[in-house]
Amino acid sequence: MSTIPPAKDFFISYNKADRDWAVWIAWELEEAGYAVIIQEWDFRGNFVLEMDRGHREASRTIAVLSPDYVKSLFVQPEWAARLAQDPAGRSDRLIPIQVREVELEGLLAQIIYTALVGLDESQARDRLLKRASGQRLKPAEKPGFPGLHTVGERPSFPGTPAPPIDRQVYAKQARKLFDVLDLTALAQPGAIDPDVERPRLSQLFVPQHARRSRPPQTLPRDYLDGQELDLLDPDDEVRQPDFLQDHWTRAERLPVLDLLASPEAHSTVLLGDPGAGKSSLARYLLLQLLKIPGRSRRRADQ
Secondary structure, three states: OOOOOOOEEEEEEOOHHHHHHHHHHHHHHHHOOOOEEEHHHHOOOOHHHHHHHHHHHEEEEEEEEOHHHHHOOOOHHHHHHHHHHOOOOOOOOEEEEEOOOOOOOHHHHHOOOEEOOOOOHHHHHHHHHHHHHOOOOOOOOOOOOHHHOOOOOOOOOOOOOOOOOOHHHHHHHHHHHHOEOOOHHHOOOOOOOOOOOOOEHHHHOOOOEEOOOOOOOOOHHHHHOOOOOOOOOHHHHHHOHHHHHHHHHHOOOEEHHHHHHOHHHOOOOOOOOOOOOHHHHHHHHHHHHOOOOOHHHHHHHO
């Protein structure tokens, strides 16, 4: 009795949470000339029978590793059946491809996987196709010499660096998002003509006045620290909330922009009642920083 050789190269085993990754992997493999079976494109009718057909018609299985994959009961027979065919891994029947950080346990943890986590599309495609073809995964660029790090020095992050910020595009988008005022919530439906240019925050903003400290509420003892008040006994302060509140109310209110520009305001928390203008102030400050060459760049980096 003759055995019919598998008609497909790979069966893609994945959990539905990783559908996008599975489809991308299948597409790239077929673009490279491989024949693939994947539930998204090929399954019809009974899922279990189709899973069995995919396993029998493909010579190898790609397991798309993620936390959802290792917890799924439905995908366990898919990789377990392939592992039973090749328990020592000599025929490379089961190829785990990691697409999200995951903690592997049991038999699946004993199989060497290929990680695509943290790679851009070009790097991920190159690594996937090399793994599918059995090539070495040697990187194209020479790695940095690890002996340059001194003891106690923190090594640089080896992952994908963040792309550089296009500051002109950032400033344009920030102005579009934060400068134009949306007044539709304050008017009757249809009362605002969409063709009329809307007012801008940078033209209408009126700076508020604020106090340097927060109002005394639940921690009056903490409030007294640094206030140079000798009128209260700390042990008696809880019984005198009215005095503390009155003292705070009488404190001088200063222009908020002056307070924020002071040297001690390098770390500031804005407190206020709903509608006091905290969000408008934050938007206005961003718009003003974008006007200052050099300073806007430093703040954007921070």
